[in-house]
Amino acid sequence: MNRKNLTLFALVALLFIGTGFFQSWNSSLGILNMALISAIMALGVNLQWGYAGLFNVGVMGFVALGGLAVVLASAEPAPGAWNAGGMGIVLGLMLGALTIGGAILVWRGMSKGKARVLVLIGVLLAGFFAFRAVFDPAVTAIEAINPAVQGNIGGLGLPVLLAWPLGGLLAAAAAWAIGKTALGLRSDYLAIATLGIAEIVLAVMKNEDWLARGVKNVISLPRPVPYEVDLQQSPGFLAWAADWGMDPVTASSIVVKLCYAGLFGAVLVALVVLSELALKSPWGRMMRAIRDNEVAAEAMGKHVTRRHLQVFILGSAVIGVAGAMMTTLDSQLTPGTYTPLRFTFLIWVMVIVGGSGNNWGAVLGGFLIWWLWVMVEPIGLGLMSAVTAGMADGSWLKVHLQDSAAHMRLITMGLVLLLVLRFSPRGLIPEK
């Protein structure tokens, strides 16, 4: 950290303080909470791209998996769901895994030729139909239980903070499976592959209602912090708010947001410290050596593929933790709202703008870009009002311009990314 970087962080802090003074502390803290989460996602992408040069554009999938973990771990259990179809689901999934394992064994074990292809197709087909035969009735049974509010397998009712590391684990497991198949591919192929996997993860979450109710959403997930309503009814809190001269409703929502900010901030600090230690360790030097010259690193006896898999899993786990935190903050899982522009490419803008290869850069990018993403909308609206002020009221152009101001944010993000790439290609805080 030198003076320039501290100034950059101070400037970004000023943005948030300014929002607090000129808009409201409530919205400023709201932006800050998502900015903290975004910074963690950016750290995860930076691990993969900045340390190792892995081009992962499937961030959205890992974010969604983190969210899924919250539902599976801490939602209320659904009575009867496990008895109705839990065994069928587990058995079905095991059959599916066995089929894939069997197919791999056939491919490796048999000698080349037509027989191998035929046996392989036979194993896959038989496995697929066996899977469907066991899996489908179980799904129907589970989805039939109280479909208006449940119809899914239900959670374990664990404390929600425990769901954060579980989100990381779930994302890591998925990353292992993906990495095993796709990491050998060239960079653009890996990009397309991860893009596709993220879409598939989302498709599964939208359509498999037994898992997390699909697009019917899971709402009112438990929270790690007190509820506003409870605070407003506690006499101690009311007295405290009166002491500060604040309206109890505003005070309660600010306190809740501050609690979240504390939790998220703690996770962020821990992850930054760990990432910095890793970067400065021999392991970090090895990763960068592999990134800069794979052939030379391999000649030095480094196992490139294995290291790539390792860092891919680590980065994805960090993204998964952030995804779980986001679902906790929203206290609901809404698979319909996940889009690649918002959850994959925006994170990439954060990493590139902040400075790839530098953890502080990724964090700064997370804060700055998220603030911009939220604030561009009101700024754009103001700009459009200024531009259209001279036009006649009700003219179609004026109406159109004002209605479309919300879409300014994508254009702004694109321009920011292009300008940074052009004039400061290593980002605001470049790698040392």
Place this chain on the structure above:
Amino acid sequence: MLNALVAFLNFVFVPGLAYGAQLALGALGVTLIYGILRFSNFAHGDTMAFGTMVTILATWGLQSLGISGGVLPTALIALPFGILVTALFVLGTDRLVYRFYRKQKAAPTILVIVSLGVMFVMNGLVRFIIGVEEQAFADGGRFLITAGDFKAWTGLKEGLAIRTTQGITVVTAVIVVVALFWFLGKTRTGKSMRAFSDNEDLALLSGINPERVVQVTWIIAAALATIAGVLYGLDKSFKAFTYFQLLLPIFAAAIVGGLGSPLGAIAGGFVIAFSEVTVTYAWKKVVTYLVPADMAPDGLLQLMSTDYKFAVSFAILIIVLLFMPTGLFKGKSV
């Protein structure tokens, strides 16, 4: 038996053919950019959306002037205008954005990230100008053959309906592909493009102007993207977000065929389209005609629900990459 064949044609073959043609045109654009400029253009889906948007606006303009294409959709008259504007826009982005990195000989991944920036801007522009709502802009005749007519002619129980848009898609795609291959194979510019794609240094030594090759490539890619986008929009409907999602099957098609190989892009388009349709189609109807009445299936016989069509493109992509790393037709790798 004939009924089964007709049902197959109606629900699998004809939609698959039209969709495959649209994907093939999109994949051709991706593969050309990859061959000449040597990066995967993530903005291609949004280039399609941009071109389609311009064409839709022009269509509305023509319609308000009272001009229509009669039986054919008015959008076909507006298409050249859409191509022109898109080509100018794309040339503009090349001049403002990509040329700088080309001069620097930046790594392909940097160019991919740059194309992400262009993607954001184009996506935002499209949403800004035409909005996020669904726009249907097909007019003219709805069907070449309606199911009812077909039944009356043949006396079969099963009808075959071919929509005008499906017919137009296939005819246009054939014309475009023939024209493109003629251009690449016979004209001087086309030959220099292929030479540049095969070996850049050698092409430069033989006096080919690289900037000109790049410009022609962008123009062709813009034309292909606009045509593919308009055909897709006519066949289904226009929505900015779906065009962005088309990126996945289009890239899958280009990679399966072998990046950089135009022939491969076409083959890849049809491979992806037909597998998507066959895997997500409920085969009950076809099978019911084929087997004796008492063996008729109870279920839908659908291998996967339609929402998993991405999974299909993806699975094919992975299988081809694992077993034929350069695609069906030998593509290149940088």
